[in-house]
Amino acid sequence: MSGLAVVVAPDSFKGSAGAAAVAAALARGWRSARPDDVLTELPLADGGEGTLDALEAALPGCVRHHLEVPGPDGRPVGASWIVLPDGTAVAELASASGLGLLSEPLPYDAHTRGLGRVLAAALDAGATRLVVGLGGSASTDGGAGVLVELGARLLDSLGEPVRDGAHGLVEAARIDLTGLRPLPEGGVVAWTDVTAPLFGATGAAAVFGPQKGAGPDDVLALDRSLRAFADLVDVDPGTPGAGAAGGTGFGLLVWGASLVSGAAAVSEAVGLDRLVAGADLVVTGEGRFDAQTAGGKLVSWVASSARAHEVPVALVAGQVQAGTEGFVDVVSTSDLAGGAAASQAEPERWLEAAGARLAEQAGRGDAGDRAAR
The missing domain is CATH 3.90.1510.10 (Glycerate kinase, domain 2)
Structure with a gap:
């Protein structure tokens, strides 16, 4: 399978990397595993930093x-x-x-x-x-x-x-x-x-x-x-x-x-819905995915937009501390790095690794097959 259209739309990883750096690192990692895919980097924010x-x-x-x-x-x-x-x-x-x-x-x-x-x-x-x-x-x-x-x-x-x-x-x-x-x-x-x-x-x-x-x-x-x-x-x-x-x-x-x-306001201003509607897969993320995420945080809004357009959505987070139902794939950079401290010390390294991991799983037909449907 080749040629997926992927929208990379993360929030910042607070204290580690801004949203633009997060999106760029995830995209680099993805391209290292699947260079033929078309990636759109869309760093986002919810009114806070970035x-x-x-x-x-x-x-x-x-x-x-x-x-x-x-x-x-x-x-x-x-x-x-x-x-x-x-x-x-x-x-x-x-x-x-x-x-x-x-x-x-x-x-x-x-x-x-x-x-x-x-x-x-x-x-x-x-x-x-x-x-x-x-x-x-x-x-x-x-x-x-x-x-x-x-x-x-x-x-x-x-x-x-x-x-x-x-x-x-x-x-x-x-x-x-x-x-x-x-x-x-x-x-x-x-x-x-x-x-x-x-x-x-x-x-x-x-x-x-x-x-x-x-x-x-x-x-x-x-x-x-x-x-x-x-x-x-x-x-x-x-x-x-x-x-x-x-x-x-x-x-x-x-x-x-x-x-x-x-x-909602930032997503509307940058045209998130339009970009998501034309994607095969959306990748979003934040530093800590927890119970507060559902209370208006950016990741929950991106996920809702993707599901409204019947587009699969994957999650990358520094730490995952809440249920992840509804995501086709979930990668924790802390798990990849062997701990939160290591992940925060070299955020872009482990974000690249997360992007590559998602792309590899798409290539094996996991998220990729679901994205094609």
């Missing part, structure tokens, strides 16, 4: 702007935003206020002022519509930092500005929105990778706080901070996605933004 890169790779004509902003710990970091061919400005929280910008987690002090500075710059440049990719945040500040940079004032009982980060949410007695910048004419849409509410058992602190250095007592304290912040405004904290990016989804709701699935 969103700007994925859009730039798929949409010729994007223009990137660079600036320096305060990172999640206040130190200056380089951030960027892009303008799509249709004029929409797109910002990405991870590049301005992301966890990867910290040398160590700061569960109480990290903030989102950097993202707010990026949004303000896009507005100053004349953006008439804004898209904000949420994901990979360092903070649990409810998006307060974003609002402050856009002109809001979070004040204590004496009328003084509160500290940045979650600490300030507890200190705040009121929020003054009179100076908040108006939404651009075309509105603001936030792309989220989760449907979590702001607080509670499935909220921002409980689910994502531990990833940001919060212990059990810290999670409780952060949750109380978010509840206190929600009491200051007339916005529903239970809105799906309000808990995205440490509650930044909620802060953007306060501004007047709408929240949508990042995986």
Whole structure:
């Protein structure tokens, strides 16, 4: 069997390799085993890290702007935003206020002022519509930092500005929105990778706080901070996605933004359905395939698109920690490398090996036969 049309559409392997590098490595491995197949590399993102890169790779004509902003710990970091061919400005929280910008987690002090500075710059440049990719945040500040940079004032009982980060949410007695910048004419849409509410058992602190250095007592304290912040405004904290990016989804709701699935939005923007419809096989992947994947993560969206077009879909993941029903093939780079540490130390090597493994199994008639049907 020869001449399969294969779409390689992975997310990033967070902490190891960006989506473009993942797609390229998988494609190299596949071509080493089946050089006659036609591969389309389509690196993707769901609003988190790599969103700007994925859009730039798929949409010729994007223009990137660079600036320096305060990172999640206040130190200056380089951030960027892009303008799509249709004029929409797109910002990405991870590049301005992301966890990867910290040398160590700061569960109480990290903030989102950097993202707010990026949004303000896009507005100053004349953006008439804004898209904000949420994901990979360092903070649990409810998006307060974003609002402050856009002109809001979070004040204590004496009328003084509160500290940045979650600490300030507890200190705040009121929020003054009179100076908040108006939404651009075309509105603001936030792309989220989760449907979590702001607080509670499935909220921002409980689910994502531990990833940001919060212990059990810290999670409780952060949750109380978010509840206190929600009491200051007339916005529903239970809105799906309000808990995205440490509650930044909620802060953007306060501004007047709408929240949508990042995986769905990015997939639509880059034409995923069109490419999948013409494929014999789709290969997707992420660093850790677990129970959260089904809750709006990119891999679940790619798989759903493939199945809707009756195209088989294969999975590559660093670690597989959930059931993989519905995939015609599954390869773990940790299994190939003999452990997660080895896989993460040389991600592209083991991604190439994974691509070759999938191609070999297709050549033996496993996934390949199913792809031909």
